[in-house]
Amino acid sequence: MKLLLPAILIGLVAGLLGALCGVGGGLVMVPAFIGLLGIEHKQAVATSMAVIIVTAVAATANNSKIAGLIDWKIVALVGLASAVSAWFGSDLMRTLSNQTLTRIFGGVLLIFGARMLWKG
Numbered sequence: 483m484k485l486l487l488p489a490i491l492i493g494l495v496a497g498l499l500g501a502l503c504g505v506g507g508g509l510v511m512v513p514a515f516i517g518l519l520g521i522e523h524k525q526a527v528a529t530s531m532a533v534i535i536v537t538a539v540a541a542t543a544n545n546s547k548i549a550g551l552i553d554w555k556i557v558a559l560v561g562l563a564s565a566v567s568a569w570f571g572s573d574l575m576r577t578l579s580n581q582t583l584t585r586i587f588g589g590v591l592l593i594f595g596a597r598m599l600w601k602g
Contacts, residue, residue, distance in 0.1 A: 493533070497537050501537075501541045507533065508530045515529060524583065527575060527583065531572075
């Protein structure tokens with residue numbers, strides 16, 4: 483019960499940012515799961531991936547109402563490539579330590595965040 487409110491708040495913020503920015507909510511969920519819910523990094527990543535399915539379905543259903551907003555050819559190509567790499571990436575994730583995963587995650591956030599700030 484003590485996780486109910488934090489989990490709902492994480493979901494609200496992750497869903498909103500995911501729909502607005504296309505980040506899938508993982509940028510919000512993984513750190514929030516670790517910091518607010520006390521979940522280890524590996525479990526936070528795996529849980530975030532499962533939640534992203536629900537978030538993506540909801541946003542896609544809403545976005546598909548507007549003709550031309552979704553490029554389904556790109557969805558097919560990127561989706562297939564992403565599914566293959568995600569399968570192997572999840573195997574790799576399980577072999578790495580939580581500390582290594584946290585460092586990789588932080589590094590990715592810094593690199594992409596800095597690039598977005600400077601390049602617009």
